[in-house]
Amino acid sequence: MATEIKLPRLGQGMEMGTIVRWLKSEGDEIAKGEPLFELDTDKVTQEVEADAAGVLLKIVVSEGEASVGTTVAVIGAADEDVSELLAGAQGGENGDAPAAAPPAVEKAEGDEEEDSEPQAKTEPPSDTVSQGESVPTEAAPAAEARPEAETPSNRLLQGKEAAASAPSPRAEGERIKASPLARRIARERGLDLAALAGTGPEGRVIAEDVEKAGDGAAPAAYAAPSPAPEAEGEIEIVELTSIRGTIARRLTEAWQAPVFQLSVTADASELATTRERMVELLREGETKPTVNDVLTRLVASALQRHPPVNALFVDGAIHRYQRANVGIAVATPNGLVVPVIRAADRKSVLEIAAVRADLVSRAREGKLRITDLEEGTFTISNLGMYGIEQFIAVLNPPQVAILAVGSIE
Numbered sequence: 001m002a003t004e005i006k007l008p009r010l011g012q013g014m015e016m017g018t019i020v021r022w023l024k025s026e027g028d029e030i031a032k033g034e035p036l037f038e039l040d041t042d043k044v045t046q047e048v049e050a051d052a053a054g055v056l057l058k059i060v061v062s063e064g065e066a067s068v069g070t071t072v073a074v075i076g077a078a079d080e081d082v083s084e085l086l087a088g089a090q091g092g093e094n095g096d097a098p099a100a101a102p103p104a105v106e107k108a109e110g111d112e113e114e115d116s117e118p119q120a121k122t123e124p125p126s127d128t129v130s131q132g133e134s135v136p137t138e139a140a141p142a143a144e145a146r147p148e149a150e151t152p153s154n155r156l157l158q159g160k161e162a163a164a165s166a167p168s169p170r171a172e173g174e175r176i177k178a179s180p181l182a183r184r185i186a187r188e189r190g191l192d193l194a195a196l197a198g199t200g201p202e203g204r205v206i207a208e209d210v211e212k213a214g215d216g217a218a219p220a221a222y223a224a225p226s227p228a229p230e231a232e233g234e235i236e237i238v239e240l241t242s243i244r245g246t247i248a249r250r251l252t253e254a255w256q257a258p259v260f261q262l263s264v265t266a267d268a269s270e271l272a273t274t275r276e277r278m279v280e281l282l283r284e285g286e287t288k289p290t291v292n293d294v295l296t297r298l299v300a301s302a303l304q305r306h307p308p309v310n311a312l313f314v315d316g317a318i319h320r321y322q323r324a325n326v327g328i329a330v331a332t333p334n335g336l337v338v339p340v341i342r343a344a345d346r347k348s349v350l351e352i353a354a355v356r357a358d359l360v361s362r363a364r365e366g367k368l369r370i371t372d373l374e375e376g377t378f379t380i381s382n383l384g385m386y387g388i389e390q391f392i393a394v395l396n397p398p399q400v401a402i403l404a405v406g407s408i409e
Contacts, residue, residue, distance in 0.1 A: 002057065002075065002085055003054070004074055006071055007019075007039070007066045007067065007069060007070045008048060010039070015067065017040065017065070018063075018066075019037050020039065020045060021038050022059060023038065024037075025056065025059075026058060027055065030052075030053060030055065031050070031053050032049075033050065035047040035049055036050045036056075041370060044337070044366075044368045044370055044372075044373065045243070045366055054077055055076060055078045056074075058082060059073050060086065061073075065201065067204075071086075176193050176205070179200065179207060182210045185207055189210065196209050197209060244334070254395040261392055268408045271408075278349060278350070287350065290356070292380065293353040294349055295405060296326050296328065296356070297344065297352055300324035300345040303326075303345065308320070308400075309378065310378060311400055312399060313398050313400055323342065324343070324344050325340050325342045326380060328379070329380065329381040330360050332364050332366070333364070338373060338396055339359035339360075339362075339368060339372045339373060340374065340376040378399060378402070379396045379399060379402045379403070381404050381405065382405040383407075384405055384407035385407075386407075392404065
């Protein structure tokens with residue numbers, strides 16, 4: 001019997017994901033547990049394994065964004081008829097669900113807040129119409145049902161194409177689903193996302209919807225004059241990946257916290273001696289410990305002695321943890337990530353070294369899982385290997401403290 005492969009929820013609070021590429025093609029034999037496709041979230045890009053064996057009969061979502069639980073492929077026996085299965089899956093995804101908004105899901109650490117927002121908070125797209133000025137319109141039937149004020153973007157949806165695709169009226173406070181790129185384009189063009197018909201999963205507004213709505217639209221009144229064209233090759237525009245976008249957002253959040261820094265110079269002689277002694281006693285197959293590994297164990301012990309520091313600040317409350325889950329900042333080609341060594345207070349330095357080596361290796365290969373980045377209670381950022389003596393580390397919300405480590409002289 002055929003099996004639907006659904007977009008998995010890889011971590012707390014995950015609602016959407018982007019299929020980067022398929023590792024298998026239709027018609028390929030698939031073994032259970034074999035990597036099937038690469039999935040990009042706002043934290044990591046990781047391979048998703050097949051949860052069934054058989055032939056990859058159909059790829060439903062080739063590439064791009066999809067909601068958690070969406071059917072993305074079907075695996076079954078060769079020549080098996082899956083037309084009814086596909087019809088049911090696609091029907092549910094195209095709007096057979098009730099029109100009421102789904103229950104709000106509590107956001108976990110790192111959730112992309114830009115994915116959705118209440119309609120009530122949507123700002124007017126532009127001020128191209130003066131207050132009190134009457135604007136003649138020829139509203140489409142679907143638009144008449146909307147109890148909304150006239151806006152420039154409302155008018156863009158009128159006509160034959162808009163009549164067929166205008167969105168249904170949204171209940172007050174209903175969340176507007178739109179991709180980050182769609183939001184950016186809408187802001188640049190002065191368009192109201194609430195007035196656009198979304199063609200993405202579950203009615204999500206995607207970039208193509210905004211571009212279609214903006215075709216032929218007059219530029220917003222507040223738009224700055226276009227700069228003189230630059231000579232070819234002088235400017236390279238690099239779009240942010242979802243990971244770098246998340247890093248930028250979280251760094252901005254961090255600077256909004258009332259942070260203060262304390263600096264102290266410590267004698268690291270015993271630390272260095274302890275590490276050297278451990279290296280001398282290493283047995284075959286054991287991972288060579290680093291200064292960071294010894295520091296991680298020391299930090300874990302300190303967190304046990306000072307519980308208020310081993311905590312997260314979430315939704316106006318302090319969450320204290322019994323175990324010290326120490327994050328280590330790792331630079332990768334895609335940006336900075338902070339994988340977590342869980343229960344470091346219960347591990348020896350050599351055990352910490354083994355876990356750290358695995359996490360760092362997978363981080364640099366882009367093979368971390370979301371669970372590798374969750375539930376950290378404290379972070380260590382070490383730039384000593386670059387000769388940096390002192391620096392200000394940026395807080396990793398919702399953690400309440402971070403340790404910046406400089407060079408050992």
